[in-house]
Amino acid sequence: MxxxxxxxxxxxxxxxxxxxxxxxxxxxxxxxxxxxxxxxxxxxxxxxxxxxxxxxxxxxxxxxxxxxxxxxxxxxxxxxxxxxxxxxxxxxxxxxxxxxxxxxxxxxxxxxxxxxxxxxxxxxxxxxxxxxxxxxxxxxxxxxxxxxxxxxxxxxxxxxxxxxxxxxxxxxxxxxxxxxxxxxxxxxxxxxxxxxxxERKTGEVRDALAKVPQDQRPTYYFFDVGATPGQPVAACNQQVANAVITLAGARNVYGDCSGGFKPVGWEDVVARDPDWIQLGVRNRGDARANQAGFDEAVKFLKEFPATAGLKAVREDRFLRIPSERTTIASVRNADTVREIATTLYPDLVKAG
The missing domain is CATH 3.40.50.1980 (Nitrogenase molybdenum iron protein domain)
Known part of the structure; x- marks a missing residue:
């Protein structure tokens, strides 16, 4: 500025x-x-x-x-x-x-x-x-x-x-x-x-995870549920989501992809085999409708042959966080950082 x-x-x-x-x-x-x-x-x-x-x-x-x-x-x-x-x-x-x-x-x-x-x-x-x-x-x-x-x-x-x-x-x-x-x-x-x-919220997460080596941080896929079940999308390293994921102590599986969002193939997602998957449901207007969206996403990932064998899918490592709080630049991005970190590191980062 x-x-x-x-x-x-x-x-x-x-x-x-x-x-x-x-x-x-x-x-x-x-x-x-x-x-x-x-x-x-x-x-x-x-x-x-x-x-x-x-x-x-x-x-x-x-x-x-x-x-x-x-x-x-x-x-x-x-x-x-x-x-x-x-x-x-x-x-x-x-x-x-x-x-x-x-x-x-x-x-x-x-x-x-x-x-x-x-x-x-x-x-x-x-x-x-x-x-x-x-x-x-x-x-x-x-x-x-x-x-x-x-x-x-x-x-x-x-x-x-x-x-x-x-x-x-x-x-x-x-x-x-x-x-x-x-x-x-x-x-x-x-x-x-x-x-x-x-800065206070993200700083607390950063300090809590300071001793976690970068190469030991879990890999993470932001699943744009709006694209289900046809064309999966990568949240690349110039999208706000990449910052949120990184600050939360994870490694974006598409951190090597330059730009914002890009279409990818399911075979590529499978090859990257993320440790965690965020179910990026776009807000549907109320909690019940959003919950239905999360459930539909899990069902798809478990039943779709290409994704059923993913580590995160087998181990039910899903984060149910709406898309907008992660991908749209907002004051609330800092809250999403804490929510992700609390899920990935419950012993190091406390909710609040």
């Missing part, structure tokens, strides 16, 4: 204060609307976006940036979203208000609709990934955004990893996005609290 000097001082001070506080309060005091501005933030490709004041009409490309704005207490600035969160996907405290957000597109927002939305900011989770609307001619160009007065900001944790050239092994990019959105919306104190709490 690149902020002008005043913004940087405010963000740093807020982070240090929140670290001393030792927790995330339900409602943090927010910076006055004019404090810390102008703010200049880097985008994926090295360009910069400058904010002279907090945006007031934000459109989000999907639930990831939308949820972050809710955590920051800036949800009243949201004009609309694409890829709206499915029922049960958002944290319970935000669910009712999130359901009221205008849906501009069930998937990618159509170019014409986005440009005509009246937004002053579009937070883009996907476009720089060359997918989910990033194809030429589908997403607006920077010139088209500028012509209608919409600032265009990428969510760096999901839209930009490919530029780093290396695997994503921690949540620093997610935390960086929270700080960037906090600086841009004038909610830096809240962002500092959230980041401090995430």
């Amino acid at each position: 690149r902020c002008r000097v005043l913004c940087g001082v405010l963000v740093t001070a807020a982070f240090l204060l929140s670290a001393c506080a030792g927790g995330v309060s339900a409602s943090a005091p927010q910076a006055p609307a004019g404090a810390g501005f102008p703010v200049e933030l880097e985008n994926c490709k090295g360009s910069a976006v400058t904010f002279d004041a907090p945006p007031s009409k934000i459109v989000t490309s999907n639930a990831s940036s939308l949820e972050m704005l809710f955590w920051l207490g800036a949800q009243d600035r949201v004009l609309g979203t694409g890829f709206p969160p499915a029922e049960g996907t958002m944290p319970e405290r935000f669910a009712r208000d999130a359901a009221k957000i205008q849906v501009l597109g069930d998937k990618v927002i159509a170019k014409e609709k986005l440009l005509g939305s009246g937004a002053d900011l579009y937070i883009d989770t996907f476009s720089n990934m060359g997918m989910m609307g990033g194809a030429a001619g589908v997403a607006p160009t920077e010139e088209e955004f500028a012509a209608v007065g919409i600032k265009h900001l990428f969510l760096q944790s999901t839209a930009c990893p490919a530029q780093s050239g290396g695997p994503v092994v921690d949540l620093s990019a997610v935390e960086g996005d929270l700080k960037r959105l906090g600086a841009m919306t004038g909610t830096s104190p809240r962002a500092g609290e959230l980041v401090a709490e995430m």
Whole structure:
């Protein structure tokens, strides 16, 4: 992140204060609307976006940036979203208000609709990934955004990893996005609290597992249940899931695969024979429906000839953790790290 000097001082001070506080309060005091501005933030490709004041009409490309704005207490600035969160996907405290957000597109927002939305900011989770609307001619160009007065900001944790050239092994990019959105919306104190709490949770896991050699950590497959039973998918080393799995003390069986998600064959999954399998069920709206999804996934893995002999399947080493908490950049990624680590290392990491 690149902020002008005043913004940087405010963000740093807020982070240090929140670290001393030792927790995330339900409602943090927010910076006055004019404090810390102008703010200049880097985008994926090295360009910069400058904010002279907090945006007031934000459109989000999907639930990831939308949820972050809710955590920051800036949800009243949201004009609309694409890829709206499915029922049960958002944290319970935000669910009712999130359901009221205008849906501009069930998937990618159509170019014409986005440009005509009246937004002053579009937070883009996907476009720089060359997918989910990033194809030429589908997403607006920077010139088209500028012509209608919409600032265009990428969510760096999901839209930009490919530029780093290396695997994503921690949540620093997610935390960086929270700080960037906090600086841009004038909610830096809240962002500092959230980041401090995430770092506390992942730091406790890291310290608990410090003496476990890397080559003795269990192998782990994130099973995208949405692809069942046809095309299995690999969560590669630039997907947020790779960071979650690594921080939890496991080795992603597709950690050698560059990029985000990629289709693979069942024979390849079998060859990697994971010690543990996470049943990445996409939220179905309520606990009973989710449980049915987990049960269906187990049934498939046990009955499908290619997977029935996998070590994890034979030994019932399954983690029933919904997909969104692992694969979508979120404050809750840190909770997933702890939940996985508690399952894999019950004697070293305690729930809480």
